[in-house]
Amino acid sequence: MGLMGQLAVAVSTAAPTSHPSTWLLALSGFLGGIAVGIAGMGGGALMTPALVLLFKVDPRVAIASDLVNSLAMKPVGAAVHAAHGSVNWRLVRLLIVGGVPMAFFGAWLLNQLGDSAASQAHLKTLLGWALVVACACLVTKATLAARMRQRGRERDNRAPYRVKTLPTVLVGVFGGFMVGMTSVGSGSLVIVLLMLLYPRLSTNVQVGTNLVQAVPLVAMAALGQALFGHIDFQVAGSLIIGSVPGTFIGARVSSRAPDAIVRPVLVALLVASGLALLITSYTGLAWTLGIVALVGLPLWGAVDATLHPSENWLAAGRDRTTWVSLMGIGAPVGVGFVAAAVYAVKVRPRIVAAAAAQLRAGGGAAPTAEVPDGPRKTPMDVAGRS
16 A cells, blocks of 8 residues: 555544534634744644643644644745745755654654553653753743844854754754654754854744744654544644634734743743643652753753854864754753753863953954844744744
């Protein structure tokens, strides 16, 4: 049987889950879409836990159905950015090389967890972990943007920069796996890693590149979920009915919604959802605190390393890309924690000392940052981001 035949069988035999009415799900999608339109990210991170926690949808079905919902929105924003030329196609290709196969692998691995109660509990823990990581990335993005604004340098996507092939592919690998397993990550995680790796890229190019690479990534993850029979098309269709107009309305009012209010609310929702999935016992509480420490320290290190000028890194005899990649990409898997500890104890003091030596030598103050925050998002910038 060919691929299309397998897909047809999977769709026809997919068992519907017990869920509320179409209009309640559509209303949930509408509210989630407004949040995405205003904040610019967080679609999967908001809708999947809402389906699991509020509507008691099976976690695998919630993940798969939300992927279809995301797939309905992402091509719009991607097409606009492609038409405006705000896409770095070389980075898109590298991200796709790493992300697309891992998105399918993540969907396959999700299917291997099975239907037992223990498997469902493990999946809820994984989803909670993904939400905590997404929350940390949102805080990191806001912190990085604020410090860049404070430093006051203009960012220009035409400024010279070097494409980091292996780190970019690894970003795609991580993003694809997270999307295939949890539906979280194509927007909230990948774009933060792009900011850390390519601070000279303008905000529009970062957003456009992320949206374009996310289309085949989410499509492959959704295809995998469809082949394994996890998609409930009534749930997915109901979400789409509400989320598409919700995202459009949210994007239209985004210019009047201050980030100082929107971002904290989004972070609070992610934290609450993540904690609700993780903390079911004292063991869950310990895991939550451990995850926060495991992710927070390397993300701090990656932001701090990005903001030290390349001249200081060269003077200290260290490679900035290597350390940013180790801490940023390795943050969710533990490698970043070890790298951040070494960075804080050994590497950072040498960079600070090198900067001080340059000042004493009469070289003047080195550039304090390479990038500020980019222009305010437009409605089309935020369309389809998750």
